[in-house]
Amino acid sequence: MTELLLPTASPKETRGAALRVLRPHKRLVAATLLMLVLATVAGLIAPRLLGHIVDLVVDGDGGAVLPVAVALALVALVQAAFQAQGAAMVARLGQTAIATIRETVVRKVLRIPAERIERAGSGDVLARLSGDVEAVNEAVAGVLPTLIDAGLTIVFTAIGLVLLDWRFAVAALVAVPFQLAAVRWYLRNAVPVIRDERVAEGARAQQLLDSIDGATTVRALRLEEDHLRRVTAASDRARRLSIRMAAVQRRFFGQLNYGELAGLGLILVVGFFLVRADAVTLGAASAAALYFHRLFDQFNAILGSFDNAQAATAAFARLIGVADLPDPPERERRHAGTDSSVTVRGLDFAYHDGSPVLSDVDLTVADGERVAVVGASGAGKTTLVKAIAGIVETGTGRIELGGIEVGEYDPVDLRRKCVLLSQEVHVFADTLAANLQLARADAAEDEMTAALATVGASGWLAALPDGLSTVLGRGGHQLTPTQAQQLALARLVLADPPIAILDEATAEAGSAGAKVLEAAAEKALTGRTALIVAHRLTQAARADRVVVLDRGRVTEIGTHAELVAAGGGYARLWAAWSANR
Numbered sequence: 001m002t003e004l005l006l007p008t009a010s011p012k013e014t015r016g017a018a019l020r021v022l023r024p025h026k027r028l029v030a031a032t033l034l035m036l037v038l039a040t041v042a043g044l045i046a047p048r049l050l051g052h053i054v055d056l057v058v059d060g061d062g063g064a065v066l067p068v069a070v071a072l073a074l075v076a077l078v079q080a081a082f083q084a085q086g087a088a089m090v091a092r093l094g095q096t097a098i099a100t101i102r103e104t105v106v107r108k109v110l111r112i113p114a115e116r117i118e119r120a121g122s123g124d125v126l127a128r129l130s131g132d133v134e135a136v137n138e139a140v141a142g143v144l145p146t147l148i149d150a151g152l153t154i155v156f157t158a159i160g161l162v163l164l165d166w167r168f169a170v171a172a173l174v175a176v177p178f179q180l181a182a183v184r185w186y187l188r189n190a191v192p193v194i195r196d197e198r199v200a201e202g203a204r205a206q207q208l209l210d211s212i213d214g215a216t217t218v219r220a221l222r223l224e225e226d227h228l229r230r231v232t233a234a235s236d237r238a239r240r241l242s243i244r245m246a247a248v249q250r251r252f253f254g255q256l257n258y259g260e261l262a263g264l265g266l267i268l269v270v271g272f273f274l275v276r277a278d279a280v281t282l283g284a285a286s287a288a289a290l291y292f293h294r295l296f297d298q299f300n301a302i303l304g305s306f307d308n309a310q311a312a313t314a315a316f317a318r319l320i321g322v323a324d325l326p327d328p329p330e331r332e333r334r335h336a337g338t339d340s341s342v343t344v345r346g347l348d349f350a351y352h353d354g355s356p357v358l359s360d361v362d363l364t365v366a367d368g369e370r371v372a373v374v375g376a377s378g379a380g381k382t383t384l385v386k387a388i389a390g391i392v393e394t395g396t397g398r399i400e401l402g403g404i405e406v407g408e409y410d411p412v413d414l415r416r417k418c419v420l421l422s423q424e425v426h427v428f429a430d431t432l433a434a435n436l437q438l439a440r441a442d443a444a445e446d447e448m449t450a451a452l453a454t455v456g457a458s459g460w461l462a463a464l465p466d467g468l469s470t471v472l473g474r475g476g477h478q479l480t481p482t483q484a485q486q487l488a489l490a491r492l493v494l495a496d497p498p499i500a501i502l503d504e505a506t507a508e509a510g511s512a513g514a515k516v517l518e519a520a521a522e523k524a525l526t527g528r529t530a531l532i533v534a535h536r537l538t539q540a541a542r543a544d545r546v547v548v549l550d551r552g553r554v555t556e557i558g559t560h561a562e563l564v565a566a567g568g569g570y571a572r573l574w575a576a577w578s579a580n581r
Helices: 011-058 060-110 115-118 122-164 166-173 175-213 215-219 225-274 283-305 306-323 381-388 411-417 432-436 447-456 458-463 481-496 511-525 537-542 558-568 571-578
Strands: 344-348 355-364 368-375 398-401 420-424 499-504 529-533 545-550 553-558
Touching: 011 122, 060 122, 060 306, 060 447, 115 166, 115 411, 122 166, 122 175, 122 215, 122 306, 166 225, 166 283, 175 215, 175 225, 175 283, 175 306, 215 481, 215 571, 225 283, 225 381, 225 458, 225 545, 306 458, 344 381, 355 381, 381 398, 381 420, 381 499, 381 529, 411 420, 420 481, 420 537, 420 558, 432 481, 432 545, 432 553, 447 458, 447 481, 447 511, 499 511, 511 529, 537 571, 545 558, 545 571
Parallel strands: 368 529, 368 545, 420 499, 499 529
Antiparallel strands: 344 355, 344 398, 545 553
16 A cells, blocks of 8 residues: 555655745844844843852852842843744744645645546545644654754853853763663664654554445445454554654653763763862853753753654645645647537546456447436546546556547636536535536626526525535535435536536435436536436436446447437446336
């Protein structure tokens, strides 16, 4: 499964993408860094003032302590103000950047060919658009400000130690080997766990989607226990990796504490000898200890955020992998004319594992003709109409719409030329008008009302509390399956394509709604070239011609009467259908 997932960007590609996103905001980046530098410099004054207070007390000049204490309080307020403003600017910069990436990823996902999404699994896409976006979002809000502040503090605190006495800086370096050893161990052990954990979370999401979306089929085939075992196994793997990651973190922080103990101990020892030699004051030695404690706190902040930063980096790389997918090649716009015929020649299609779906399919649909496609489940009906609509890329063969090959159409022109309507209708959480304007953004109210009337939806439209302004979907008015299909057919009327394809678009309705939807489909298809994947053979009987598919091959073509008279596969299907009506 892993090799079928959507791509993940390399470290170089990830860095390049981050720079591209930040480049338009150079002034904000500079202002943010300036604010954080000012906050860091203000923070370095506090240890020096505390050291000065120690010297004043040692010298017996207690009366001078109060002004220094007031100055210390003012420095703390100034530092807090700079830090708050800097954090707000980091958040603004980061959220602007992640919004740009998120919009790009969504736009790319919507343009990825359907079969590519199916191969990757919707769980992979969902994990990127939810979990990965959330991981980057959390890093931008929390980890990024911490890393920037800690990095600046380390640099300026090291300078402060050198200014106190270079020997303090040398003493602080004793902690470095401990930190390097801890980081080297952490990188070796944590990075593979983080990577495996992200993959496991995607696999878990995919298995949950498969089990929930296919719940009806799972129950019908008595596969509940099997799917429960699969969900449990996927969840257990993600859980075990999470526990392993927690153990790695505990050991990592333990190793860091050894470095802090060694470094602070040596700072105190060096301070003792320097004070005894009158090389520095007791206040300076105290300031050095405070600086080191502050310095090591920042090292711990960076290293403590490392796992979150790694997770966010991995998530960002997965997002960039999608964002950097190449756009479909620019097509030379060709005028399609008024011809709405469909021609298929020598069409082959196979799944990624090589299993054939369509084999040497030939089909011609005349301008204005209505053709039904029938066959057993798995015969290749849906794949055929998706290929004609340009939704899936075929292997060999040629498909022409109006005399022009599908691949030569600009994507926008192709959508205007041919619209495919499936049985899976989505009602968006928005007004009825907004749901209809997905088909044509400039549709006026009277046009939307007329489209609904065409498909027989005037009755329930009149019953809506706010008419076209009624909010549908989650949290709003719920449409029945029949009403949702009528909404989809009304979209088809508004889009007004010369070629329309219905892929079992009336299959979701029960027997009560079937006749309503078949009548609605008849009206919506009037005046168009139509291909109908017929769930109900009454639709095939009313078509101009019927195409029968069997295991990816066209086995019969003719009118309903001709095929029934021929006594072949279609005649048997019709007999079985008629007997069960």
